[in-house]
Amino acid sequence: MKYLYIILLFPFILSNCSSDTNENPNPVNEQMYFPPIDGSNTWETKSISSLNWNQNAVQPLLTYLEEKHTKSFMILVNGRIVMENYFNGHTASSNHYWASAGKTLTATISGIAEQEGLININNKVSDYLGTGWTSAPIAKENLITCKNLLSMNSGLNDALGDNVSPANLQYVADAGTRWAYHNVYVKMQDVVAQASGQTWNAYFNAKLRDKIGMNGFWFNSLTNGDLSVYTSTTRSMARFGLLNLNKGKWESNQILNENYFTQATNTSQNINLAYGYLWWLNGKSSYHLPQSQFQFNGSLIPNAPNDMFMALGRDDQKIYVIPSKKMVVIRMGDAADEQNFALSGFDNELWGKINALIQ
Template sequence: MPKGLSLIFLLLLSLTAQAENWPAEQWPTAPTPAGPALQALEAYAFPPRDDTTRQGIRTDALLVIRDGQLIYERYAGPTTAETPHLTWSISKSLMATVLGVAYGEGLFKLSDPVVKFYPPLQKYPDMTMADLLHWASGLDWQEDYEYAPLKSSVVAMLYTRGHHDMAAFTAAHAEYAAPGQAFRYSSGDSNLLSAALKTIVGPSRYPDYPWTALFEPLGIRHAIWETDDTGTFVASSYAYLTARDLARVGLLMAREGRWADKQLLPKDWVAFNREPFTHYHAGQDDAVPGGQWWLNRAVEGVARPWPDAPADTFAALGHWGQAMYVIPSEQLVIVRYGDDRDGRYRHNQLLQLALKAFAGKVRP
């Protein structure tokens, strides 16, 4: 691009950023819409809470950003606006976002073999970074939780024989399919990405990298991310953020990786995150996998997983009802933390009610 045109482009980008709403230390606010639609949303998200049985829908936090402004916020249980809440598998999407910064630095390519960055995978030389991001390593992994703990790979990784070195535990699993050919949701794949990042950015940068690369540029001040005994971030499960801080990551993704006047994530990285995995088959999960994010896309002629939300909706999701929904067409970011133990919570129902309450246009 000629120098003069480049300067004009940067000026226009700066003016656009100034016209948009961006959080500084605090989120800019706008009035909360009132009325029956909001009442219906709150009745669903915040029913009477029984802490003795821990049954039913148990929302800890619900926060809504529209057009870069905080328009709704409510907390329950022990959670407050200052509480760094356990995100569970939202951590996977956070690691993908951190990796996106390293990708933008030119430190790796999606086609790079993972063994280049994590030598214990030498038995699987064809496994690529893209394969791990799609949960398609080909490793024989069992992502079972409380209902089947004895055969669960993830329970063993987090709590028993694998917890000292989670990436090594994952790498020792046998292969059930060629890398990149089949989707199998795996917390182990996410921890292999975290171990690879250590080599990608170098061991001296790695302990601070999520902060210097992502959290600090977004103004996130109170993030916590646990590591295993090798110092590797538990990318599958153990990042903690306040709802307000997590929403900053959502706004970054809603605006295609741009934060004010800086393109923090390359646009092609965000596009990769939001593109369905080619070999995913409808019905394998409750949403369609992208690059460590979940998509509301129709696959193989099957309707969208969340039919009452726009097709461009995508999300970071976690155990026990953690969710961050990003809806670019409505300029909405919705953070929902929960303590749901019995599976009654439904993404589509909350999205339907939230869109009626907060979308820019009236919905039936």
């Protein structure tokens, strides 16, 4: 009779051992979680074992990250933290600059300004800034639309450095005919400020930062040219990634309309297929790299999922958003190998390590 009792009781014990509401081996079907925006440090977590990931791959991944000068690394699945690790003296409260990964913040704010009727990205930039914001002939300057700035096909010379004063913004080709990675995108911040009648910082904070509970601030990295760069904690970067995993929606609040979000995270022009509105796109048949006019065939990061879109910054600042896996991956730090503009071989190597974990 004792053995019969144990047999009958065993299914009950087993079901109670796995009753954690966060335990769900199929995250695709799990409800999305959003951390509170009240300034608290609350954030739900999810265990690696509950996802049936390979626990033996965790330490090799962490060792690799530390060796590659990483400061912080996070993985979210359905908004819940699965991994959150800090290295080399960096902590959860430390700020670090986003570099060009922050371009996507400008793309997002541009979309918000458009949905509020303040701008139209198909309009020419000079409608908002007046003529003479470049040193191109007026007829050529007037070809440049806000969408050209967001798509990196303004036709302005990308070989003159980061300064975006008029003297440094020189004509090379008609807008729309040449793709080149260029910091002239930052002029969209001036467009939004002019159209809204607010400072860029004030508009950004009210329309995005405060609505999803981010911290952080903008600073000017150039004395001439006003190139604005964002810095924040790792969790703030993760919040922005989570917003984009949910197509611009935070809980029930549609912060960025889905139509613009879809445009931003799909090919924006026919030259660099792997580029949207300041977002990099994986899984395309070809791509261009910064500082090059050469077309490379194949996917940008072969080891990574084809549906992944990315915010990528100098010295390997990363936001990877993977809709098919309901994942956001964050990496902050110094350059993994050597200084780079946005992409490096580190991306593909890192995804080899991540694949060993999640497959």
